[in-house]
Amino acid sequence: MENNPLFRSGHTACAGCGQAIAARLVIEAAGANTIVANNTGCLEVFTTKYPDSAWGVPWIHSLFENSAAVASGIEAALTYLGKKDSINVIAQGGDGSTGDIGLQALSGMLERGHDILYICYDNEAYMNTGVQRSGLTPFDTNTTTSPSGASSSGNLRPKKPVPEICNAHGIPYVATASAGFPQDLTRKVKKAISIKGPKYIQVHVPCPLGWRHESNQMLSVAKLAVDTGLYPLFEYENGVLANRRQITPKPVEEYLKAQGRFKHLLNNPEEIKKIQAIADNNIKKYNLRLEA
Amino acid sequence: MFGPLNVDPLKSKGVKTGSWRTLLRPHYLHKECIACRMCLMICPEGCVHGKEKNAFWADYNFCKGCGVCADICPKKDIVMVVEESKGEEK
């Protein structure tokens, strides 16, 4: 890992960037025999500004929404060359490029059954272009295109359930992970790589700039998202819920207090109740409550 | 004719992001370290190196001073101290 860094220092991510942590863990878990197709976004921009590249593995960026399709082409070429069994293919992108503009390409890739691992780095907005709201922005979040104001409490739509959408395609493995749980993420990537077929892992990655918290709070914010039930960590294997991280649920207010993007909710108990309901729903749906 | 196109990572120098630090830097106390490697795992820059107990260190050429390593250390063996000089080599 250190002699041949697959994700090199010297990239220009913000200090404490959750996505940088996750991307590094992902590629180190996948190993040197991996080809990566990357969507446009923070990760692509801060790792590959000509003439620098942070990637020690073969890496390609094409457009904003097509890494799943580009990876499909890479996978087909490797199959043609007879090399697919010894080389992993990863397609990755942010929440916007995966769940919004790239949903079609992702769906096609899953439906065709390519042997590709798709990683979605979910920082819950279009961060690279200035914190605009995406389909995966949670309810009531303050973003630049869903700002809170006199007539709005922020983003008025629920978070698009992309892991569920992927699971509905009947693929062998779907998981959620978090930058706050690095060993869990590594385990899930290694597990996914060992399975043949399309896999999807969505990683919750705090963005200190967009979420407005201190860089050294990255871990605690990520953990609170999971411990409140707002970001359940689970694994689907062949369509069946096989695993989830059980929690002793903390009140959502602790999570909201820790970030500037929810500041407008702190004196709004009505909205906090709605968010608590979302968390309670997740707890019920995925059976997250840790029995004493 | 070809222009700027692809990059060989081995020829890539990267940016000396250690110069970004203005407030704090991580100080590795080397007292209670149990070599759990969490600091090495969690660093967004991948600039923490080490193998043995009490022998982990951050490469200050690249460390941005984010403080996540200090936050994750289970033994509180990494503390954030005021930045003195920038880009000093180990």
Next chain:
Amino acid sequence: MKEFVEGSHAIAEIIKTCQPGVISAYPITPQTHIVEDLAQLVANRELNSQFVNVESEHSAASVVLGASATGVRVYTATSSQGLFYMQEVVFNIAGMRLPVVMTCANRAISAPINIWNDQQDSISLRDAGWIQIYAEDNQEAVDFHLLAYRLAEDKRVMLPVMVCMDGFILTHGMETIDMPEQAKVDKFLPKYQPLYKLDPVHPVSMGLLADPDYYMEARFAIQETMKESISYLSEISSEFNAVFGRDYKDLLVEEYYTKDADKVIVAMGSVCGTIKEVVDEQRAKGKKVGLLRIISFRPFPYARIYEALKDIPKVAVLDKSVSLGAYAPIAVEIKAAFYGKKKGPKVISSFVAGLGGRDITLDSVHEVFRRLNAKEVNSNFIDLKPELLKEEYGE
């Protein structure tokens, strides 16, 4: 071996001899028969290719981009709306210098929706950085695909090539074609040796962010390569002639009785067959007319056009496309070839015909010659039906 086949089938057969590793396409009339035939060849084990059935043209182009970047020969085909849907990937492929070969079965652009032939689709993408060559008949369409791979994969070029053939007219027309044999194809077209590829043995990063300090040189390099390709086209045409015995000269233009002509029509694609018939008939009557057929639209052969037409008093440019709000696309280029030069036609008139598949008949060509007189006209529509036009909107 001579075969009497549908154009689309001939294309599938020639692609089979080129042995691409990955084929990916999305169905759109009138390209469908090409990819259907290729799918059958793969299913019959006659062609060892990965055939990827994608969910959109954007993904079809992305799949061949990824596969080409992995160092494998690729193929795709599309038309009209499909080409437009993949437009950003098309520009991307050229910018990334990947030798993709695509068949564009030329079809009109919506709206209104129309599935019949004109050249608005490929011409609208003339700025993409793809080499574009236009076939007059199916023999050319077949041969041009071999030339396309040879040119695209040339280490001095590494640019994608679009082979344009008129939809329905050529794709669904049946002609006798001398189908190149595998042994001769192997002689003419070497195995693809990528200059760069995605391979863990030698990692490389592709598609980086180029800020103002770097971007311009990347684009300049493509422009220079396009200019250089003008001579490479002649080079590979000679190589092709040596192996297959068909001479496409410089692959830039075809001069048909232009030497002493008083009036010359400039055109591109299958309409040239019709124009040649009128030229023959007129020449038999002693009229000095000719046709300058453009084969390579990108790179545009300005110098060659100048040489061919500088002594011709009257030139009519027949566009099967239109640049709404400006002069027609080919006409603009022809005029530019003469601007500021010592010699040139006294009149360069521009005509638009055949949009949305409206037939360009022998009479239409006669009409062009008739309207080509001392008074220059611009974007003059041939065979227009004025009864369908009204000044005010009403049901």
